[in-house]
Amino acid sequence: MTNRVGDPLTQAHTVLKNYFGYESFRPLQQEVITNVLKQQDSMVLMPTGGGKSMCFQVPAIVMEGTCIVISPLIALMEDQVEGLKRNGVAAACLHRGVGFQEQKIIEDQARSGQLHLLYVSPEKLLSQQFFDFLKHVKINLFAIDEAHCISFWGHDFRPEYSKLYVLKHVFPEVPIIALTATADKLTRRDILHQLRIKEAKTFISSFDRPNIFLQVVPAENRKKQLLSFLSKRPNQAGIIYCLSRKSTEDLAYKLRKEGIIARPYHAEIPHAERQKTQADFLRDKIQVVVATIAFGMGIDKSNVRWVVHYNLPKNIESYYQEIGRGGRDGLNAHALLFYTYADVIRQQQMLLNLPEDRRQLQEAKLDRLKHFTEAHICRRKVLLNYFGEELQQNCGQCDVCKTPPKTVDGTVTAQKILSAVYRCQQMASAQDIVDILRGNNNTTIQQQGWHQLKTFGIGQEIPFAHWHSYVHQLMNMGYLDIAYEANFQLRLTPKSEQVLFQQEKVALQHRVAQKVQESSPKPATNAVVNQQLFDALRLLRKQIATQNDLPPYLVFSDKTLLDMAKEMPQDEDQLLQISGVGERKLAQYGQAFLKQIHSFGQGGKSKTTNTKILTWESFQKGLQPEEIALARGLNVVTIYSHLADLYAIGYDIPLEKYVGDQELEMAKKAFQERSFGASIREIFDHLNGALDFHKIRLAKAILQKQPVVS
The missing domain is CATH 1.10.10.10 (Winged helix-like DNA-binding domain superfamily/Winged helix DNA-binding domain)
Incomplete structure (x- = not known):
């Protein structure tokens, strides 16, 4: 545990650097942490990706005892705990999926003061048995994440959250920090009232995420526009939000038909399948998740480069929270919203069954979202105005600023x-x-x-x-x-x-047809970065993550890798100066990344040659298709096609490694039923998307070498 000696705020800065690798706090974080260290109740509004977690994680490490974190989703808990452990922080989580023996070990650790943070679900927290256990733990803080869930007026009300008022009743001396990214004034007041912390100091950060490019386009021909958008981002992770469960499946199917590795995600998909989709997305094994709002709250993936709303969200709070899952590393991200009045009508129809007071409120919120989508002034100004924040200058990072509409005398x-x-x-x-x-x-x-x-x-x-x-x-x-x-x-x-x-006089703008604009498809920074070294570092990160069964961003973020590529540190002291490199990660990964940087400095650049031969050379070095795609900035389906073509002309490539026996038999039967001359797309349709595009491509190459196939 931390050596708690000296001024608490000084200790907080030490914790920030040693555990998390950052030199300074973001705006407002230090003020919040100071209030928490004074044992005062706090309410924090910070945008998604703005650093809310640091507001309770840092003081939890500084103060004696254990911080109890109430979090609504198991995935969110597990993701944060895994990241904390990688930084050397003693953390654990308890939920319905934790076995009896593991739970006993975690509870013993908490009782003996070995844990900095213990994450729990609200259902677990509110059981009498758990309350009895907590009375034997030295609790330094209750942190309520996603606190808007507590309010009936919030955009994601959860009944179990409304019972958290008991915390002040049972543990009156323990401070509470409530954190959310989205809450209007009514919701904020309700949170404070429900938690019985009316005197809590409220901290409201700027809602501006200037690295996210905002764009709204008419939904006519949105599939074609979406495919064009994705074709320019072959190796970037993104989320597509749809209105219904069926539409997520239909769109994911259409994308896979176009050779994009996409998976649907909604509440009716079996739990194990949803978990696998989420894990594969976190580990960069799939590029795209097509989801309802059921997906995302538990995702702390820092390198999501774009978020698309294929349908209109239900309000600005939902929209803001969902686009906030892009660009959490501070690098450029793109938020694209397809807008059609038909979606407005569908949203209005979905509100008809709500109680009168709640329906009127949600209709008003939907109307404000319409104002945003139809705005002809800087979109960021409209968005921030909703949250009570005024932007003095046009942002320059939205479609209206990039292509101002034609102004006429209106x-x-x-x-x-x-x-x-x-x-x-x-x-x-x-x-x-x-x-x-x-x-x-x-x-x-x-x-x-x-x-x-x-x-x-x-x-x-x-x-x-x-x-x-x-x-x-x-x-x-x-x-x-x-x-x-x-x-x-x-x-x-x-x-x-x-x-x-x-x-x-009044100036008005005409509605004009818009197409998807380009912000910056690559996660660029203002600095000149050696792209080839950056790609090499990403590949190294992927290999380390695969060896340790980790999401790559938990090794280092894209931002940290870009800083390495820019600064090219030559020793551990210099590497430690890179933002995001703490002592724990320096010890774990420092030498591997320094070796890669040294190798590059000695002329380790690739030679340009035939694209398929480059794939073959990488494959011979032991790289997997996903790693080759990452290193070369190509879609992984393209790499699989290279391997299939090379296999067909005699290269020794074990394609069977990537196509299981059952999958091969499925493809063989489909070709026999349709004809072996059928295209990959025809077989994909014949199988109703049961086999991915690239697996059919590989299976066809294998089957072509089997003489029994006709």
Whole structure:
């Protein structure tokens, strides 16, 4: 355990460097840690990837005793515990999957003061037996992760979390730290009330993640756009979020049909299969997970380079949390959202069965998300404004900033909208106003008598979607407000009077068709980095991770490897100066990475030759297909194709190692049923995706050498 001597904050800095390899805290972390070290309750709002965990992990190591961490998902617990252990931190987790003997060992370690942190699920924590056990543990802190789950008003309410108020009742002297990445003002107040920590100091970090490029595009032909997007990222990990379980399976099937190793993930998939998908994704064995929102909360993978919303999420909180799973290492990431009004309708229909108060709140949140998707000003400004944060300058890291829409004089259009709101006595919703301007004589319009207004039908020539866009632009610019508590009626503001009565000019933007833009497909930094050395270091990391059965990012993050490639440290002292290299990892991996850097400095660059021969040379050196793909920046399916082609012309390659007997028999039967001349894609469809594209390719190469095949 830590030698607790001297000023606690000084100790915290020592812990940060020795255990985690960082020279300084991120913004707000030191303030939070100082409050925790004073034994005060705290509430922390930090963006996903902003370093929330450090706010309780560091003080847990500094203070005497054990920190009890309440976490909602087993995967999240296990991932964090594994990472802590790799950094030399004494940590463990208890949940329903831990056996009796292992649980007894962990409990003994906690009682004897050997653990810095003990992670538990809320269900485990709330059992009487566990509470009795905790009374024999010196607890220094309760850390409640994903604290928004405690609130009925949060976007991911979990009933078991609402019982955590007992912590203050049973352990009144133990401080509590509640942490979340997404909580509006109502949810924050409710968290403090539910946990009985109303006097807790609240820390709100900037919600800005400037390394994430934000883009929204119309959903027309989204599959084609998605394939183009993925083709430029052949070796990068990413997550695609879909609205329904069926759509995850359908899209994953279509991607595999195109040669992309993708897996679906949703709640109805058997637990063992879900676990394998998650483990393979963490270990870079698969590139893409196509998921419902069931996937992601337990993922602390730092090198997710992109997140795609194939369908509209349900609110800004969900969107923000999900895109936050990209670029957690601080390097560039891309957030792509496909938008269609049909998805809005589907989301609205899903809210119909909620209780009235909760339904109205969620409808209001969905409306704010629509404002974001249809924004014609800097998207990051709109996003941060939702969380009560103002961005002074345009971000330069969103599609609107990269390609500003065409601005026109929209004064007359704005006057028509504001006049309609005024003549309706501010009792109409945005939908009603568009119907009035378009002259849609529906039941609501008739009942309210709005068909008799002078503004009725004065905008028939403007498409429905364009009017909606103009209304939302006026909202975003402050000319209109929305009364969520009064059926979402539009309200005029002091600014709108200047347009109506003082002839103030208004600039509006036309809706224009957009295509997927490129941010930066590679995880670049501002520094000039030797790409070839970076690739070599990634390959070394992959090999070390495979040998130790670890996700590669738990060895070193991409950011740490980029810094190594840039600085090229020559000894352990220099390597220790690289951010992310602590004493424990230096001892474990330092010499291997220094050797690779030295080798590169002595001219260890590859020679350019035929691409398939390069694959063969790498294969001869003992590299696996995934490792070759990583080193060469290619899709792993391409590498398998190289191996199949080389095998076909006589190279000694044991393809059977990558295709099991049962898989080979499945492919053989399919070719016999269809004809051996059938394409790989035809066989893939014939098997309904039961066999991956690259395995059919390998099986075909093997079967072609068997004379019995006709």
